[in-house]
Amino acid sequence: MSTVAVIPGDGIGPEVMAEVLKVHAVVEDVFGTGLKTEVLPYSADWFLEHGDVEIDIQAIRRDHRAVLLGALGDARIPDNRHAIRVIGGLRQQLELGVNLRPVRLRTLRHCPLKHVNAVEDVDLVIVRENTEDVYVGVGGTVRGGSPGHVAMEVGVHTRWAVDRVVTAAFELARSRRRRLTLVDKSNAMPSAGPLWQGRFRAIAASYPDVECDHLYVDAAAMELIRDPARFDVVVAGNLFGDILSDEASMLAGGLGVAPSASYNPDDTDFAGVFEAVHGSAPDLVGTGRANPLASVMSYSLMLDRLGLRAAHAAVERAVDEVLCGDLLTPDLGGTARTDEVGDLICRAV
Amino acid sequence: MSTVAVIPGDGIGPEVMAEVLKVHAVVEDVFGTGLKTEVLPYSADWFLEHGDVEIDIQAIRRDHRAVLLGALGDARIPDNRHAIRVIGGLRQQLELGVNLRPVRLRTLRHCPLKHVNAVEDVDLVIVRENTEDVYVGVGGTVRGGSPGHVAMEVGVHTRWAVDRVVTAAFELARSRRRRLTLVDKSNAMPSAGPLWQGRFRAIAASYPDVECDHLYVDAAAMELIRDPARFDVVVAGNLFGDILSDEASMLAGGLGVAPSASYNPDDTDFAGVFEAVHGSAPDLVGTGRANPLASVMSYSLMLDRLGLRAAHAAVERAVDEVLCGDLLTPDLGGTARTDEVGDLICRAV
Numbered sequence: 001m002s003t004v005a006v007i008p009g010d011g012i013g014p015e016v017m018a019e020v021l022k023v024h025a026v027v028e029d030v031f032g033t034g035l036k037t038e039v040l041p042y043s044a045d046w047f048l049e050h051g052d053v054e055i056d057i058q059a060i061r062r063d064h065r066a067v068l069l070g071a072l073g074d075a076r077i078p079d080n081r082h083a084i085r086v087i088g089g090l091r092q093q094l095e096l097g098v099n100l101r102p103v104r105l106r107t108l109r110h111c112p113l114k115h116v117n118a119v120e121d122v123d124l125v126i127v128r129e130n131t132e133d134v135y136v137g138v139g140g141t142v143r144g145g146s147p148g149h150v151a152m153e154v155g156v157h158t159r160w161a162v163d164r165v166v167t168a169a170f171e172l173a174r175s176r177r178r179r180l181t182l183v184d185k186s187n188a189m190p191s192a193g194p195l196w197q198g199r200f201r202a203i204a205a206s207y208p209d210v211e212c213d214h215l216y217v218d219a220a221a222m223e224l225i226r227d228p229a230r231f232d233v234v235v236a237g238n239l240f241g242d243i244l245s246d247e248a249s250m251l252a253g254g255l256g257v258a259p260s261a262s263y264n265p266d267d268t269d270f271a272g273v274f275e276a277v278h279g280s281a282p283d284l285v286g287t288g289r290a291n292p293l294a295s296v297m298s299y300s301l302m303l304d305r306l307g308l309r310a311a312h313a314a315v316e317r318a319v320d321e322v323l324c325g326d327l328l329t330p331d332l333g334g335t336a337r338t339d340e341v342g343d344l345i346c347r348a349v
Numbered sequence: 350m351s352t353v354a355v356i357p358g359d360g361i362g363p364e365v366m367a368e369v370l371k372v373h374a375v376v377e378d379v380f381g382t383g384l385k386t387e388v389l390p391y392s393a394d395w396f397l398e399h400g401d402v403e404i405d406i407q408a409i410r411r412d413h414r415a416v417l418l419g420a421l422g423d424a425r426i427p428d429n430r431h432a433i434r435v436i437g438g439l440r441q442q443l444e445l446g447v448n449l450r451p452v453r454l455r456t457l458r459h460c461p462l463k464h465v466n467a468v469e470d471v472d473l474v475i476v477r478e479n480t481e482d483v484y485v486g487v488g489g490t491v492r493g494g495s496p497g498h499v500a501m502e503v504g505v506h507t508r509w510a511v512d513r514v515v516t517a518a519f520e521l522a523r524s525r526r527r528r529l530t531l532v533d534k535s536n537a538m539p540s541a542g543p544l545w546q547g548r549f550r551a552i553a554a555s556y557p558d559v560e561c562d563h564l565y566v567d568a569a570a571m572e573l574i575r576d577p578a579r580f581d582v583v584v585a586g587n588l589f590g591d592i593l594s595d596e597a598s599m600l601a602g603g604l605g606v607a608p609s610a611s612y613n614p615d616d617t618d619f620a621g622v623f624e625a626v627h628g629s630a631p632d633l634v635g636t637g638r639a640n641p642l643a644s645v646m647s648y649s650l651m652l653d654r655l656g657l658r659a660a661h662a663a664v665e666r667a668v669d670e671v672l673c674g675d676l677l678t679p680d681l682g683g684t685a686r687t688d689e690v691g692d693l694i695c696r697a698v
């Protein structure tokens with residue numbers, strides 16, 4: 001029997017995860033996936049109670065086929081160190097080097113841009129490297145607290161990780177509209193730039209059917225607004241992927257509909273970590289205004305990666321149907337509550 | 350007598366600079382600023398002819414009160430090393446630690462966002478640190494070209510530079526709507542984060558009249574689209590400021606109307622470097638489609654910083670008038686040519 005670890009986490013995490021579990025119960029009924037869920041307690045409360053302890057990430061990997069994560073973030077913990085501990089721990093210790101962040105518009109109403117007049121014009125996937133760059137925590141401080149204070153933050157990029165994520169991006173582009181844009185800042189990063197560009201070119205040779213493009217990250221941040229239709233698949237380092245995916249999510253309705261999948265392309269047993277791009281949104285807790293769709297869509301990405309194609313297709317169809325309707329949470333201009341949207345997805349599956 | 354160095358540069362640089370010089374001739378006639386201009390030859394052609402030589406930045410500083418820069422960028426020079434040489438050289442060697450990038454909407458027609466329904470909702474200034482971060486060129490490569498290739502890129506942040514830019518941002522906020530947002534990524538940058546946050550808090554104590562806000566850079570990239578009205582002044586490091594200012598420029602019509610000013614707050618003789626945020630746009634060269642307004646607006650920022658208030662006000666009024674009219678370049682939906690827009694500004698001054 002397979003189990004999926006569920007980490008509801010903080011803030012609206014438990015609220016949206018409750019809807020995912022309802023949807024999963026229906027999927028289970030209809031498709032008999034055989035996937036059981038097991039809730040893990042990691043949250044701000046748990047960390048405040050137990051102290052700043054390491055959690056056993058390898059045990060999570062051993063005991064589960066995937067992780068569904070709600071949200072982690074709590075103002076009581078400075079800079080959400082517990083979030084980095086859990087999310088960063090999973091990504092780095094399980095070598096989840098590929099982070100997929102699809103952005104697809106379902107109805108023009110949800111696009112904030114006046115000049116987008118076909119839903120097909122916003123249909124892109126950001127493929128973010130997920131383990132390196134400034135996220136390695138390498139750096140240091142000289143003369144901290146004095147007028148001579150110097151802080152250094154080191155972005156580390158290895159060919160090993162760049163190859164994995166660039167290859168995954170080319171594969172994905174091949175399965176889509178066959179266009180891949182590399183985003184970097186090689187004009188200001190003389191060390192990381194050549195590595196990304198060199199490996200991108202080298203790997204591109206194996207994908208002559210994929211059209212290649214390149215943008216500096218500042219230009220990419222602009223082009224996402226100016227002409228989203230130019231993007232199919234975008235590959236970027238961890239930091240730029242983080243920034244661009246939050247920005248891009250706005251083009252299709254915002255963080256309420258922004259899912260993500262983090263996986264290790266070489267791990268055939270463990271499917272990865274599936275989580276909404278949004279955070280714990282403390283201001284929405286208890287209001288019923290949280291949109292559960294980003295988490296439901298992340299769950300759907302998990303079904304896909306687990307090879308449960310029929311279940312995945314059914315959830316995708318249900319999400320499309322709900323997104324094209326009027327029963328939506330306030331972030332999408334509706335008045336529905338979190339659980340009403342969840343119920344609707346369940347009925348549509 | 351004072352002179353201003355003019356570096357037309359590459360691509361559309363000379364075309365838009367020609368319009369700035371026309372506008373300056375009128376300003377000179379009307380206001381008698383006494384500012385002469387002197388054209389400097391630095392461009393891709395010049396570098397290709399002379400080789401990758403250092404240029405004497407201090408001589409530029411000694412001989413001129415300011416620099417007006419068109420654009421630098423040419424596909425023949427990998428990663429535009431000459432652009433970094435000139436622009437980076439000016440910024441770093443002259444300690445132009447403050448980069449102002451104002452974004453102000455003049456007419457709703459130029460805003461791509463459906464939900465913006467008052468021009469006042471897009472009126473912000475990004476204050477970008479301009480000398481440090483990854484732009485210091487510190488980093489290195491281990492085992493380059495082999496499967497074990499590791500590239501490291503170091504962002505350097507000093508209290509000295511952070512204090513200068515944060516103080517400038519607070520001063521600016523005080524002269525505007527008194528709201529300042531710090532953007533960083535302290536949750537993933539344990540060294541740079543505390544420096545920026547600590548200094549921001551310390552300096553904020555001297556500005557109790559300014560409301561302070563903080564966003565992680567990924568959230569800021571989203572919020573610029575979701576709710577631009579929440580921003581008045583934004584302060585950020587060099588890399589994040591670069592990305593966010595390109596993105597933000599789109600909210601008011603794009604790079605065609607995005608000016609910038611780079612200055613050393615402690616240099617009372619030299620006003621700084623004034624340049625459009627856009628690049629050399631090789632595809633527009635010779636088409637007459639280049640928008641000269643970003644350069645004219647940068648020129649206007651120079652007049653302001655030189656204390657030429659009446660001339661500055663006249664150029665600002667002229668720009669506002671032109672932007673609210675119909676005679677505009679194609680990037681703003683018009684059919685006018687570069688020189689027609691320049692002529693219109695001249696008449697309006």
Ligand SMILES: CC(C)[C@H](C(=O)O)[C@@H](O)C(=O)O
Pocket residue numbers: 083084087242277536537567
């Ligand atoms: C919580 C934070 C460290 C994280 C990141 O920056 O990776 C988040 O923004 C994300 O995108 O998943």
Ligand SMILES: CC(C)[C@H](C(=O)O)[C@@H](O)C(=O)O
Pocket residue numbers: 187188218432433436591626
């Ligand atoms: C040319 C490039 C190095 C430069 C930068 O990144 O600073 C440009 O994008 C800018 O914003 O002025």
